[in-house]
Amino acid sequence: MKVGVVGLGSMGFGIAVSLLRAGNEVWGEDINPAAVRRLQSQGASSGNLAQALPLLDALVVVVLNGAQTEEVLFGEAGSVAALRKGAVVICCVTVAPDFARQMAARCEWFGVLYLDAPISGGSVKAAAGKLSVMASGVPAAFAAAQPVLQATAEKVFDLGEHAGMGSAMKAVNQMLAGTHIAAMAEAITFGLTQGISAETFLKVIPDCAGTSWMLENRAPHIVAGNYTPHSAVDIWPKDLGIVLDAAQAAGFDAPLTTAALTQFKAASAMGLGREDDAAVAKVYARASGLSLPGEG
Amino acid sequence: MKVGVVGLGSMGFGIAVSLLRAGNEVWGEDINPAAVRRLQSQGASSGNLAQALPLLDALVVVVLNGAQTEEVLFGEAGSVAALRKGAVVICCVTVAPDFARQMAARCEWFGVLYLDAPISGGSVKAAAGKLSVMASGVPAAFAAAQPVLQATAEKVFDLGEHAGMGSAMKAVNQMLAGTHIAAMAEAITFGLTQGISAETFLKVIPDCAGTSWMLENRAPHIVAGNYTPHSAVDIWPKDLGIVLDAAQAAGFDAPLTTAALTQFKAASAMGLGREDDAAVAKVYARASGLSLPGEG
Numbered sequence: 164m165k166v167g168v169v170g171l172g173s174m175g176f177g178i179a180v181s182l183l184r185a186g187n188e189v190w191g192e193d194i195n196p197a198a199v200r201r202l203q204s205q206g207a208s209s210g211n212l213a214q215a216l217p218l219l220d221a222l223v224v225v226v227l228n229g230a231q232t233e234e235v236l237f238g239e240a241g242s243v244a245a246l247r248k249g250a251v252v253i254c255c256v257t258v259a260p261d262f263a264r265q266m267a268a269r270c271e272w273f274g275v276l277y278l279d280a281p282i283s284g285g286s287v288k289a290a291a292g293k294l295s296v297m298a299s300g301v302p303a304a305f306a307a308a309q310p311v312l313q314a315t316a317e318k319v320f321d322l323g324e325h326a327g328m329g330s331a332m333k334a335v336n337q338m339l340a341g342t343h344i345a346a347m348a349e350a351i352t353f354g355l356t357q358g359i360s361a362e363t364f365l366k367v368i369p370d371c372a373g374t375s376w377m378l379e380n381r382a383p384h385i386v387a388g389n390y391t392p393h394s395a396v397d398i399w400p401k402d403l404g405i406v407l408d409a410a411q412a413a414g415f416d417a418p419l420t421t422a423a424l425t426q427f428k429a430a431s432a433m434g435l436g437r438e439d440d441a442a443v444a445k446v447y448a449r450a451s452g453l454s455l456p457g458e459g
Numbered sequence: 460m461k462v463g464v465v466g467l468g469s470m471g472f473g474i475a476v477s478l479l480r481a482g483n484e485v486w487g488e489d490i491n492p493a494a495v496r497r498l499q500s501q502g503a504s505s506g507n508l509a510q511a512l513p514l515l516d517a518l519v520v521v522v523l524n525g526a527q528t529e530e531v532l533f534g535e536a537g538s539v540a541a542l543r544k545g546a547v548v549i550c551c552v553t554v555a556p557d558f559a560r561q562m563a564a565r566c567e568w569f570g571v572l573y574l575d576a577p578i579s580g581g582s583v584k585a586a587a588g589k590l591s592v593m594a595s596g597v598p599a600a601f602a603a604a605q606p607v608l609q610a611t612a613e614k615v616f617d618l619g620e621h622a623g624m625g626s627a628m629k630a631v632n633q634m635l636a637g638t639h640i641a642a643m644a645e646a647i648t649f650g651l652t653q654g655i656s657a658e659t660f661l662k663v664i665p666d667c668a669g670t671s672w673m674l675e676n677r678a679p680h681i682v683a684g685n686y687t688p689h690s691a692v693d694i695w696p697k698d699l700g701i702v703l704d705a706a707q708a709a710g711f712d713a714p715l716t717t718a719a720l721t722q723f724k725a726a727s728a729m730g731l732g733r734e735d736d737a738a739v740a741k742v743y744a745r746a747s748g749l750s751l752p753g754e755g
Contacts, residue, residue, distance in 0.1 A: 260653060283667045295667055320663045322655075331653035332663055339646045339669030346638045346715050350631050353702070353716075356709035357556060357627035359618075367616045367628055371579045371591055373635030375671035406649070413652035415747045418718040419642050420649075425714065451711045 164188070164310045167212045167222045169235050169242070171198035174255070174282065175225030177289025178315050180205055182223075184292065185314035190215045216245035221311050222252050228401060229258040237269060248274035251307035255282045255296075257337065259405050260327035261412075267300065267326030276304035279326040280312075281333035285393065293317035297336070299328035334409055337402040338420050343377035344399075344440055345423035351385055352447035352455075361386045361456050384441040388457020396443060397436040399427035460484070460606045463508045463518045465531050465538070467494035470551070470578065471521030473585025474611050476501055478519075480588065481610035486511045512541035517607050518548050524697060525554040533565060544570035547603035551578045551592075553633065555701050556623040557708075563596065563622030572600035575622040577629035578612075581689065589613035593632070595624035630705055633698040634716050639673035640695075641719035644740035647681055651749045657682045658752075680737040684753020692739060693732040695723035 164187045168179040171193035182189050183206045190212040191202040203209050216222070222242055224232055232254060236243045243252065252270055254263065254277065267277035278300040288294050292315050298305070299322040312319050322328040350373070354364045365382045368374050384390060403424040410417045426443050433449070435442045448455050460483045464475040467489035478485050479502045487498040488508040499505050512518070518538055520528055528550060532539045539548065548566055550559065550573065563573035574596040584590050588611050594601070595618040608615050618624040646669070650660045661678050664670050680686060699720040706713045722739050729745070731738045744751050 285668075297663065297667075318666055320666075322659070322663075325654075328654060331650070331655055332659070334653065335646050335650045335655055335660065336664060336667045336669040338649060339642055339664065339671070339674070340667075342642045342645075342715065343639065343669070343671060346635055346642070349638075349713050349715050350635045353634060353706055353709075353711055353713060354627070354631040356711045357630065357705060358621075358624060359627055359631055363618065363628070364631065367593065367618075368632060368635065370614055370616075371593075371632045371636075372581075372672050372676070373632040373639070375635070375639060375674075376668050378635070378671075380668070409653060410649055413649075413747070415649055415652045415743075417645050417649060418721065419638065419645050419715055422714040422718045447711075451709070 164220045165215070165218050166190070166311060167192065167215065167219050168225065169212070169222065170225035170227070171195070171202055172225065173286035174289045175223070176202065177286055178223060178225060178255070179207065180290055181292035181315045182311065183207060187310070187314065190219075213240060216242055217247055219246060219250055221250065221308060222246060223311060224252060224254045224256055226256055228256065229262045232256050232258060232266065236266060243270055243273050243275050246273070246275050249276065249307065251276040251278055251304050253278045253280050253308050253311055255280050257281050257333055257402050257405065258330055259409060260330040260334065263330040264327040276301065276307050277326055278304040278308045279329035280308070281329055283333070283336060288317070289315070296320065297322060297329045297332040299323050300326055331409070334406045338406045338417070340377055341399045341403050341427065342419050342423045343375040344381055345426045345443055347375065347378040347382055348426070348441070348444035348447055351382060352444055352451065352453055355453045356451060381441040384439050385444050386456055388455065390438040390442045392437060392439045394440050395437055396427055396430045396440050399440060400424065400431055403427065460516045461511070461514050462486070462607060463488065463511065463515050464521065465508070465518065466521035466523070467491070467498055468521065469582035470585045471519070472498065473582055474519060474521060474551070474590075475503065476586055477588035477611045478607065479503060481606070483606070483610065509536060512538055513543055515542060515546055517546065517604060518542060519607060520548060520550045520552055522552055524552065525558045528552050528554060528562065532562060539566055539569050539571050542569070542571050545572065545603065547572040547574055547600050549574045549576050549604050549607055551576050553577050553629055553698055553701065554626055555705060556626040556630065559626040560623040572597065572603050573622055574600040574604045575625035576604070577625055579629070579632060584613070585611070592616065593618060593625045593628040595619050596622055630702045634702045634713070636673055637695045637699050637723065638715050638719045639671040640677055640736055641722045641739055643671065643674040643678055644722070644737070644743055647678060648740055648743035648747065648749055652747060677737040680735050681740050682752055684751065686734040686738045688733060688735045690736050691733055692723055692726045692736050695736060696720065696727055699723065
């Protein structure tokens with residue numbers, strides 16, 4: 164397979180490396196030339212992705228948001244017009260379900276297939292080729308994407324033939340994941356007010372009914388006082404914004420998600436947007452004059 | 460050991476049965492005489508607990524709330540005055556940390572030990588003697604309670620010598636558990652608005668970062684349309700009320716917990732208080748005109 168990967172951040176780079184490992188010919192593209200060169204040093208083609216577009220079987224898009232996705236696919240140097248008919252765009256970006264439907268329809272107009280394929284699992288699983296993919300698209304899109312999914316995913320959830328359903332499932336997952344991070348932050352800091360240390364919290368809760376995947380993944384960052392971003396605070400205003408836009412359009416009220424979004428926005432406003440998302444605990448700590456581990 | 464158990468609901472009955480299984484002599488008491496007789500048929504003493512109080516090594520309290528606890532310990536027929544010096548009260552009720560501290564101090568005045576010992580795990584684990592216990596108390600209270608803990612608990616978290624810390628840890632756990640149930644209800648119903656069925660939600664999310672212990676435990680009730688109470692809606696206005704009272708006293712703002720409490724109160728106001736707590740999903744479904752599995 165000849166595969167292009169646009170967006171070589173921690174997720175996209177891991178996907179590209181997994182594709183190389185599986186024996187595919189890979190072209191990488193990123194606004195950061197160093198990331199492209201680093202991928203080339205791991206075996207990617209030294210050629211320019213833009214020139215290789217007509218040769219590609221699949222184009223994997225792993226950029227930050229919908230606006231970047233639209234620019235990559237249909238902007239001034241839009242890729243889709245240059246792809247051959249029957250090639251597949253695999254969009255791993257977290258976008259609104261409606262946006263995914265629009266992208267699929269516009270690709271179809273060019274005879275290009277579209278797989279709505281948001282991912283879950285983090286950079287370690289991306290590099291290992293063990294992502295979870297929530298995918299939807301026409302059977303031909305699944306078939307064309309199959310070698311890419313096989314190289315990069317441990318689990319592929321087939322959410323049917325309509326683009327948008329993968330993104331809807333991802334929105335549901337992000338709603339829970341973001342809310343659980345904020346709930347963890349709320350509980351670990353509430354515990355501090357009651358004399359329960361962050362260490363004790365982390366020792367006890369994972370064995371109790373109050374645990375969550377996010378709690379077990381993120382609470383250790385707070386206990387260690389280490390906010391090096393695995394996943395940044397600023398992901399959440401974007402992703403929970405997508406969730407709440409879709410909810411509002413459906414006349415659905417989501418008070419817990421709304422409360423979580425408020426906390427992440429507060430963290431961002433405090434200048435913590437680039438820190439690990441566990442830093443949302445600092446919003447609670449500042450508001451109540453508490454010290455988190457590693458602080459004063 | 461001679462042990463009394465006050466409160467033979469699903470948790471107390473399981474604890475009493477576990478104590479019998481371990482070879483202890485057990486007296487049971489409940490407002491429901493049938494529960495007492497059922498325990499007697501499983502080997503408990505046929506005598507009256509009130510008359511046995513001076514003989515007891517330990518009195519386990521598994522009633523519904525703080526008011527009942529205070530009545531049992533210090534009310535008109537209060538037990539503590541009748542216990543021998545050095546006997547231990549093991550209080551498994553979810554109560555406010557301050558209330559636990561008061562009970563311990565009043566017991567101490569009578570020369571009776573007090574273990575602040577809220578439990579987690581549900582009725583199945585209670586019957587199997589495999590509860591998690593979040594315990595705090597003076598070393599003599601732990602020592603006196605040891606045979607009871609051994610017979611009833613798989614995990615005992617030692618939260619130190621101060622009564623109240625066990626209850627504080629339980630409050631932190633309930634804060635997370637209640638918030639996660641409401642978050643699950645919010646996400647599963649939001650998914651319905653986006654065309655994601657409850658079945659698909661349950662198939663996908665447990666393999667993704669959005670999962671929680673409560674989600675995996677309660678979402679199946681929604682998918683099955685079965686609201687037979689394992690743990691009832693009405694637990695949560697009580698338990699989250701304890702959490703938010705403690706938070707308010709500490710000047711701590713807990714917006715997600717507050718939002719969750721609002722949803723459980725709404726469920727209760729809709730007449731769902733005695734249903735399984737997963738029925739909080741009906742609050743979301745009613746507000747948006749959605750049908751949950753098993754409904755119209």
